[in-house]
Amino acid sequence: MNLDQxxxxxxxxxxxFVNDNVTPYAGDWDLHQQMPRDVIRxxxxxxxxGAIVPEALGGKAWDFVTFGLLNEAFGRGxxxxxxxxxVQNMVATCLLKWASAKQVAKWIPPMAKGxxxxxxxxxxxxxGSDIQSIGTQFESHGDMLVLxxxxxxITFAGIADIYLVFGKLNGRPIAxxxxxxxxxxxxxxxxDMLGFKAxxxxxxxxxxxxxxxxxxxxxxxxxxxxxxxxxxHYGRLSTAFSSVGLIRAAMETSIKRASTRxxxxxxxxxxxxxxxxxxxxxxxxxxxxxxxxxAATAEDNRSLQAIEKTILAKYVASRNAVxxxxxxxVISGAHGCHEESSPTARFYRDAKxxxxxxxxxxxxxxxxxxxxxxxxxxxVLN
Amino acid sequence: METLADFDVKTSVRKFITKSIGIGDIxxxxxxFDSGIVNSLFSIQLVTFIEKSFGLEITQDDLDMDNFKSVDxxxxxxxxxxxx
Ligand SMILES: Cc1cc2nc3c(=O)[nH]c(=O)nc-3n(C[C@H](O)[C@H](O)[C@H](O)COP(=O)(O)OP(=O)(O)OC[C@H]3O[C@@H](n4cnc5c(N)ncnc54)[C@H](O)[C@@H]3O)c2cc1C
Numbered sequence: 001m002n003l004d005q006x007x008x009x010x011x012x013x014x015x016x017f018v019n020d021n022v023t024p025y026a027g028d029w030d031l032h033q034q035m036p037r038d039v040i041r042x043x044x045x046x047x048x049x050g051a052i053v054p055e056a057l058g059g060k061a062w063d064f065v066t067f068g069l070l071n072e073a074f075g076r077g078x079x080x081x082x083x084x085x086x087v088q089n090m091v092a093t094c095l096l097k098w099a100s101a102k103q104v105a106k107w108i109p110p111m112a113k114g115x116x117x118x119x120x121x122x123x124x125x126x127x128g129s130d131i132q133s134i135g136t137q138f139e140s141h142g143d144m145l146v147l148x149x150x151x152x153x154i155t156f157a158g159i160a161d162i163y164l165v166f167g168k169l170n171g172r173p174i175a176x177x178x179x180x181x182x183x184x185x186x187x188x189x190x191x192d193m194l195g196f197k198a199x200x201x202x203x204x205x206x207x208x209x210x211x212x213x214x215x216x217x218x219x220x221x222x223x224x225x226x227x228x229x230x231x232x233h234y235g236r237l238s239t240a241f242s243s244v245g246l247i248r249a250a251m252e253t254s255i256k257r258a259s260t261r262x263x264x265x266x267x268x269x270x271x272x273x274x275x276x277x278x279x280x281x282x283x284x285x286x287x288x289x290x291x292x293x294x295a296a297t298a299e300d301n302r303s304l305q306a307i308e309k310t311i312l313a314k315y316v317a318s319r320n321a322v323x324x325x326x327x328x329x330v331i332s333g334a335h336g337c338h339e340e341s342s343p344t345a346r347f348y349r350d351a352k353x354x355x356x357x358x359x360x361x362x363x364x365x366x367x368x369x370x371x372x373x374x375x376x377x378x379x380v381l382n
Numbered sequence: 383m384e385t386l387a388d389f390d391v392k393t394s395v396r397k398f399i400t401k402s403i404g405i406g407d408i409x410x411x412x413x414x415f416d417s418g419i420v421n422s423l424f425s426i427q428l429v430t431f432i433e434k435s436f437g438l439e440i441t442q443d444d445l446d447m448d449n450f451k452s453v454d455x456x457x458x459x460x461x462x463x464x465x466x
Contacts, residue, residue, distance in 0.1 A: 098441075098442050098445070099442070100442060217442075218442045218445050219442060219445040219446075221445070221447070222425075222445045225422075225425040225426075226425050226426060226429065226445065229422060229423060229425065229426050230426050233426070302430060302433075302434050304398075304427055304430055304431055304434070306430075307423050307426065307427060308423075367421070367422075367423065370404075370421055373404070374403070374404025375401070375404065
């Protein structure tokens, strides 16, 4: 894969930012289960939240390959932080495509600067993968809507300013921007998850929340066919690249440990079985990254197969992240099992989450099955 | 009367839809959404297909099932948008 000079330069810039502002602190954020506003503000100043936002709206208008590299570079430092790019862009892409010019002008510029944090509120206590079954209810009262329901496992909802909430209005799927200060919005943080511990996961309860009809995105009837799937698609692209960053972190940590840890008068990296494990990590990294770049390039070309290619990339990269992180713990031994001694335990915990968000491995496998079985042709050259 | 341009639109729309759903024998007026034969990604892929193939931009104002529900519906929508 050939990156152009601008893409390479930006990737170096992202990596430098992560080395200085993310990697040294990611373990602490995880331990304390919080993401400091300062780092969010610092990212906002660099303009990274507006990576794919048009320049006229205060964004960088970068291509999707560059957006992917941003997620890879941050994914190497902190999955909890990178998932902020994921959800912020899930909401931004839905608004950019389906919101009115007025709505876009209101929300996108502050989101691009990081002044507003947005959450994507789809999952409910009783409904995850099967999104068509969501039960959150909107009722129409004149030019207001009244919202009741519960959203659970919502990334960054603990500190978000707005939420893109999916529900039904007279049985028709609808998406609406809900603001955190609206009366009747209750935010309950969810702590002690397996991974992504610093991503301010929360439950949102809506009790008769009154929302201006002007906050409806698109039209009733289209939220689960045209809006949510679009956000989930870009979320998968972000998560796929973030998984690749995690594989790199696991690999680098393992290589470093293997070159310094002495067993029986020689360093670990002289043992052929350890070399084989590290080789597997390298192969995982390169194959996952190739698939991600193939998906991002498809997105840049507006290929009709961009969605399936992204699903393929997310499926492969998230599974590879799980195995690479698992091997990284093994190579580091007891040291790798101790949170204060090594980041590998965090990588291991975070990696498993990659397989669940934006479509679990099984759900994505079903979609890929539809593609391969119906088309009877491979994906990459399409 | 169906012009040559109309014929091209219908051919490419039919080709895209039948390929996406993996079923060749659909009627031009068959409601794809009612019959439940489309999968969850079809709607957004159809949007990309229409925008890319015919150089159109679909916005929230176009969100109407009558524009997307069948081969005929998509063809009429494309012709209407192109006529604007
Ligand atoms: C850290 C974290 C952050 C999250 N952030 C968000 C967020 O910001 N916004 C949001 O809306 N949601 C969020 N989620 C929720 C996430 O999207 C769901 O957990 C996910 O969609 C799976 O749904 P579920 O947990 O209800 O599992 P279920 O849907 O109950 O699935 C349980 C099991 O059944 C399998 N399964 C389900 N359906 C099928 C099928 N059709 N075929 C085969 N197997 C199937 C699944 O693979 C899984 O193994 C987050 C979750 C986590 C853990």
